[in-house]
Amino acid sequence: xxxxYELVERxxxxxxxxxxxxxxxxxxxAMKAHGQQTRASGDPYISHPLEVAAILTEFGLDDAxxxxxxxxxxxxxxxxxxxxxxRLFGAEIARLxxxxxxxKKLDLVSKxxxxxxxxxxxxxxxxxxxxxxxxxxxxxxHNMRTLDxxxxxxxxxxxxxxxxxxxxxxGRMGMQSVRAELEDLAFTHLMPDARxxxxxxxxxxxxxxxANIRQIEQELREELSQRGIEADVVGRRKPPYxxxxxxxxxxxxxxxxxxxxxxxxxxxxxxxxxxxLGVVHTKWPSVPxxxxxxxxxxxxxxxxxxxxxxxxxxxxxVELQIRTGDMHDIARHGIAAHAxxxxxxxxxxxxxxxxxxxxRWLQRTLELLAEGDSPEExxxxxKLELFHDQVFCFSPxxxxxxxxxxxxxxxxxxxxxxxxxxxxxxxxxxxxIAPLLSELHNGDEVEIVxxxxxxxxxxxxxxxxxxxxxxxxxxxTREAVRAQYKDLGRQIVSRAFERAERPFSDxxxxxALPRLxxxxxxxxxxxxxxxxxxxGDVVKAVYPEFKDDRKIATAIDRNDTGWFGLRxxxxxxxxxxxxxxxxxxxxIRGARGxxxxxxxxxxxxxxxxxxxxxxxxxxxxxxxxxxSPALSAFDNEPERWLDVRWDLEEMGADKFPAQLKxxxxxxxxxxxxxxxxxxxxxxxIDNVSFEARSPDxxxxxxxxxxxxxxxxxxxxxxxKAKSVVSKVERVNG
Ligand code: MN
Numbered sequence: 060x061x062x063x064y065e066l067v068e069r070x071x072x073x074x075x076x077x078x079x080x081x082x083x084x085x086x087x088x089a090m091k092a093h094g095q096q097t098r099a100s101g102d103p104y105i106s107h108p109l110e111v112a113a114i115l116t117e118f119g120l121d122d123a124x125x126x127x128x129x130x131x132x133x134x135x136x137x138x139x140x141x142x143x144x145x146r147l148f149g150a151e152i153a154r155l156x157x158x159x160x161x162x163k164k165l166d167l168v169s170k171x172x173x174x175x176x177x178x179x180x181x182x183x184x185x186x187x188x189x190x191x192x193x194x195x196x197x198x199x200x201h202n203m204r205t206l207d208x209x210x211x212x213x214x215x216x217x218x219x220x221x222x223x224x225x226x227x228x229x230g231r232m233g234m235q236s237v238r239a240e241l242e243d244l245a246f247t248h249l250m251p252d253a254r255x256x257x258x259x260x261x262x263x264x265x266x267x268x269x270a271n272i273r274q275i276e277q278e279l280r281e282e283l284s285q286r287g288i289e290a291d292v293v294g295r296r297k298p299p300y301x302x303x304x305x306x307x308x309x310x311x312x313x314x315x316x317x318x319x320x321x322x323x324x325x326x327x328x329x330x331x332x333x334x335x336l337g338v339v340h341t342k343w344p345s346v347p348x349x350x351x352x353x354x355x356x357x358x359x360x361x362x363x364x365x366x367x368x369x370x371x372x373x374x375x376x377v378e379l380q381i382r383t384g385d386m387h388d389i390a391r392h393g394i395a396a397h398a399x400x401x402x403x404x405x406x407x408x409x410x411x412x413x414x415x416x417x418x419r420w421l422q423r424t425l426e427l428l429a430e431g432d433s434p435e436e437x438x439x440x441x442k443l444e445l446f447h448d449q450v451f452c453f454s455p456x457x458x459x460x461x462x463x464x465x466x467x468x469x470x471x472x473x474x475x476x477x478x479x480x481x482x483x484x485x486x487x488x489x490x491x492i493a494p495l496l497s498e499l500h501n502g503d504e505v506e507i508v509x510x511x512x513x514x515x516x517x518x519x520x521x522x523x524x525x526x527x528x529x530x531x532x533x534x535x536t537r538e539a540v541r542a543q544y545k546d547l548g549r550q551i552v553s554r555a556f557e558r559a560e561r562p563f564s565d566x567x568x569x570x571a572l573p574r575l576x577x578x579x580x581x582x583x584x585x586x587x588x589x590x591x592x593x594x595g596d597v598v599k600a601v602y603p604e605f606k607d608d609r610k611i612a613t614a615i616d617r618n619d620t621g622w623f624g625l626r627x628x629x630x631x632x633x634x635x636x637x638x639x640x641x642x643x644x645x646x647i648r649g650a651r652g653x654x655x656x657x658x659x660x661x662x663x664x665x666x667x668x669x670x671x672x673x674x675x676x677x678x679x680x681x682x683x684x685x686x687s688p689a690l691s692a693f694d695n696e697p698e699r700w701l702d703v704r705w706d707l708e709e710m711g712a713d714k715f716p717a718q719l720k721x722x723x724x725x726x727x728x729x730x731x732x733x734x735x736x737x738x739x740x741x742x743x744i745d746n747v748s749f750e751a752r753s754p755d756x757x758x759x760x761x762x763x764x765x766x767x768x769x770x771x772x773x774x775x776x777x778x779k780a781k782s783v784v785s786k787v788e789r790v791n792g
Pocket of ligand 1: 107131132198
């Protein structure tokens, strides 16, 4: 338990001129007032105000604040009055204690309207003097530290309130150390299992990657000291609650989190910060889009640092914060840190209020409060500012939808209703048409344009940030893909019968269902489409005497490994490169008849792609898909661009070049599976080349020929469905 003399000692350490007599009088007064009262823990009550005061000494606060902390519960819980405190300790301290008493009367977690009103009162109570808020935060911190002794229902309510109001307020005041501790304590009480799970996973990770992390720390230290930069390098992992919040916000699993480790590099001055950044970026590849310069543009709560993320040894992503010692103080102590610059080292009310971005925010919020008439509106307004990680948007009818930062109109649509999401085709933000993938901002009014009978594109899945939207999109696309597989399977099966020159109908297939161990023809088609059943086996099920002479793909699947198997297959399924006449007729309109037309190397184009022709005088016209990055080379030569399109009438049975990049798991038979899918789908493979990516994966670059975009898309989704395939991308697609 904190003792009075220890408290005085702590104050004197940063404030040699502290009024010891005043501190002692406050202690005696509070001690007498609380008398025999005890805390839930059984400790004498006086231990609590003393601990609260002790927390505030860490921020170098002035005598009045420390005294107010010692007295903060007297008016509410004992016979003490404001008048008495005014008389004994002066008007300034009495005002502070009175402000704290007002906050204490508020029960923040209550019905919505009441909550709003109470929050408004809370801010009003701190309006005159930010020190009231600092004492309140310290009070809450000590209560959270001793929450174990409180009955469970009350515990939950206090922990929720802490997460909702006090932790973000501490963050807003720039007091990250207080914020982090409040969050961790609340997390422990609200979701003990989640916290335990994260801690266990962190320990696992430590065993796996700990050496890498220490290696980075070591290398960084050496590198900096070689350049004469004196730096304090500290590696740490993120606190469990911040990991949890990230998992929630991004709806990702622990494995997918990439920046669990962070390094803090503290140096002497701003110039060195940028030098450290240079060293770091030279040594390790940086992750694009992750560099942030909060030194030239500080955050609203005065936070300053350089942030960057690099890929360290073992492909481990590591986040770095680079700052000076002064910046570090502000990062930890926020609004209270300003005192540290003053000669006096004591945070009095002037230091706290002057030049503090956090306090300016508080004042602005309070001005709004004075203007506004609806407390609910005010709460929303304040929460907008308070909860950094959320955006609040409105439906045209005024319904409030809270979304994580980075949310899109698609997230909004799914938050309103799954059906609204599934049928969304466009959006209006604040009355203007906007892309469905735009990022929403606080206060946006979002109207979703809908069309029935839509399927959400699967690409949305990676664009949304809410779990609800992601799950719904996955569900909807899975159904669409299943239908696609069925169509594809039906085509493959009927082609197989044609090849076998046997009659085929659903009735014939139905009779053979037991042999295929499937319940319906639809099931068979879907299974063939997914590649689970080979079309030859379906023919054999209907005509048991039938001999499939196209068994190669199966043979590769089952017996052969890697390249060798593929070579064997190539005799049947691959076209010999160069066998195709280069100057064949391409069914394009808009090209001049006397010009040779060819496809762009690397990627080609297929009917269904939007295309452009690039004219090369003396050579001819090269066709590119409109999305081809190679086109940017011709940006400055508009006269060479030809508006061309596919001539659907001239379209024969021709096939067209495309290129796929397929990442496969490096295991026996994987290549055979890929070749099998492409062959089964009736496409030609022209060429295959490999890049080894890691021992587990290989990337293959496949030049193939397909009839059109639909054909290519079907092949891509069929490849994606294979367990050995981890990724399929169209090159230039
Ligand atoms: Mn208290």
